[in-house]
Amino acid sequence: MKVNVLLSPNNVDELYFTSKTTVVIDILRATSVIVQALNNGAKEVIPVGSIDFAMKISVNAHGGQTLLCGERNTKMIDGFDLGNSPQDYTKGLVHRKSIILFTTNGSKAIVKAKYSEKLLVASFNNLSAIAERLIDLGSDVEIVAAGSNGMFCIEDTICSGALIQIMKSLKEDIEITDAGWASLVLNDQFGSDIGKMLRESEHGKILIGNGFEEDLAFCSERDNMPIVPFYKGGEIKLSKKD
Amino acid sequence: MKVNVLLSPNNVDELYFTSKTTVVIDILRATSVIVQALNNGAKEVIPVGSIDFAMKISVNAHGGQTLLCGERNTKMIDGFDLGNSPQDYTKGLVHRKSIILFTTNGSKAIVKAKYSEKLLVASFNNLSAIAERLIDLGSDVEIVAAGSNGMFCIEDTICSGALIQIMKSLKEDIEITDAGWASLVLNDQFGSDIGKMLRESEHGKILIGNGFEEDLAFCSERDNMPIVPFYKGGEIKLSKKD
Numbered sequence: 001m002k003v004n005v006l007l008s009p010n011n012v013d014e015l016y017f018t019s020k021t022t023v024v025i026d027i028l029r030a031t032s033v034i035v036q037a038l039n040n041g042a043k044e045v046i047p048v049g050s051i052d053f054a055m056k057i058s059v060n061a062h063g064g065q066t067l068l069c070g071e072r073n074t075k076m077i078d079g080f081d082l083g084n085s086p087q088d089y090t091k092g093l094v095h096r097k098s099i100i101l102f103t104t105n106g107s108k109a110i111v112k113a114k115y116s117e118k119l120l121v122a123s124f125n126n127l128s129a130i131a132e133r134l135i136d137l138g139s140d141v142e143i144v145a146a147g148s149n150g151m152f153c154i155e156d157t158i159c160s161g162a163l164i165q166i167m168k169s170l171k172e173d174i175e176i177t178d179a180g181w182a183s184l185v186l187n188d189q190f191g192s193d194i195g196k197m198l199r200e201s202e203h204g205k206i207l208i209g210n211g212f213e214e215d216l217a218f219c220s221e222r223d224n225m226p227i228v229p230f231y232k233g234g235e236i237k238l239s240k241k242d
Numbered sequence: 243m244k245v246n247v248l249l250s251p252n253n254v255d256e257l258y259f260t261s262k263t264t265v266v267i268d269i270l271r272a273t274s275v276i277v278q279a280l281n282n283g284a285k286e287v288i289p290v291g292s293i294d295f296a297m298k299i300s301v302n303a304h305g306g307q308t309l310l311c312g313e314r315n316t317k318m319i320d321g322f323d324l325g326n327s328p329q330d331y332t333k334g335l336v337h338r339k340s341i342i343l344f345t346t347n348g349s350k351a352i353v354k355a356k357y358s359e360k361l362l363v364a365s366f367n368n369l370s371a372i373a374e375r376l377i378d379l380g381s382d383v384e385i386v387a388a389g390s391n392g393m394f395c396i397e398d399t400i401c402s403g404a405l406i407q408i409m410k411s412l413k414e415d416i417e418i419t420d421a422g423w424a425s426l427v428l429n430d431q432f433g434s435d436i437g438k439m440l441r442e443s444e445h446g447k448i449l450i451g452n453g454f455e456e457d458l459a460f461c462s463e464r465d466n467m468p469i470v471p472f473y474k475g476g477e478i479k480l481s482k483k484d
Binding site for chain 1: 246248249250252253390392393395421427428431443452
């Protein structure tokens with residue numbers, strides 16, 4: 001079982017993911033939002049690669065059953081129902097709703113990886129559940145650190161390292177690539193205080209500057225929502241073991 | 243003064259480099275080869291992005307004055323004069339010659355960064371000289387870790403971290419991005435024994451498997467060739483302070 005980390009989705013093209021098992025991580029904040037929304041009973045999350053496409057599919061959606069959500073460069077988009085702060089995705093708002101989600105990095109990374117045979121969504125909030133599922137699946141794994149506008153970001157890389165660390169604690173003989181090795185080392189160094197690491201990250205500083213400091217605390221919680229979001233046919237849903 | 247590291251040239255497009263100061267690093271082995279060739283008196287190194295283009299421009303070259311050099315997936319290319327082992331670029335072979343160089347990662351990364359205002363080439367062999375020049379220049383810096391087929395590789399990242407470390411020892415108030423921070427941490431962890439790190443890297447293992455273990459020792463030497471290779475108008479030449 002071999003684990004690689006893509007430190008930017010730009011490193012590869014869409015077809016790279018064909019027949020692979022993939023995990024997408026965008027800690028600040030898309031995958032944290034997806035985990036929270038599904039944990040609070042959203043029917044599904046539909047990740048989209050452009051605002052135009054989000055608008056287009058929301059027109060055909062059943063009134064009141066669909067929420068148009070997300071952000072562009074950390075800020076809420078005009079005409080959207082919700083931004084990209086996970087704690088806004090309350091049970092009252094999202095239960096049984098379809099969430100159309102556009103974000104600058106995370107939703108696009110998921111769309112890019114759509115040809116994966118299995119495609120999971122991870123954040124710190126559900127990391128151990130994802131690690132266990134990956135070990136059960138037993139196939140090689142590509143972890144996509146969604147990064148920031150195609151660039152490396154420290155928080156997605158450290159979360160990738162934390163995921164590999166849990167996997168290695170469950171199964172000793174996991175082979176890792178250079179990028180996996182680097183992610184593990186960075187997690188060893190900074191993973192003990194995720195909140196601090198997020199506050200010191202480039203993206204974290206921008207979020208604090210835009211008034212979203214609370215989101216950082218939310219996104220740093222470990223394993224408080226042990227669910228496995230699974231992408232299939234354009235939708236992310238809760239997965240039971242199957 | 244801000245320093246970023248691109249952990250793969252694929253993260254950006256060519257225009258990203260416009261009016262930037264850029265350093266390209268491909269330790270195994272393209273930039274180590276370039277440093278060695280220029281140090282041994284090569285007139286210039288002409289990096290190319292494809293084998294076809296290398297063939298095409300070599301046809302017009304003056305007989306005996308030009309060497310066609312490089313590799314594809316670590317192996318020498320049929321009809322080429324030299325492969326990609328730096329120690330083959332001896333004074334006897336390269337003095338006053340033009341070197342046309344195609345390699346899987348490094349030469350392509352240099353060609354991609356060609357719109358940079360200033361474009362330097364670094365390896366462990368000339369790292370302090372490059373750091374000093376960058377501090378003299380005083381502008382923001384993009385370090386390109388050439389990586390491996392668009393993927394992250396540990397050795398180019400650690401060399402990027404080592405370069406930042408020297409720069410910080412020369413000038414305290416250097417701002418670094420997340421990727422610079424990660425590179426510094428990885429250098430702190432593995433930079434004390436570069437030879438060992440190279441032997442344990444993915445690319446290093448492939449080179450050892452193909453009989454190129456000696457190259458690793460060559461590429462791990464620090465500051466034994468304190469020169470500054472400078473790209474301008476399609477050619478890399480030795481730069482005096484100018």
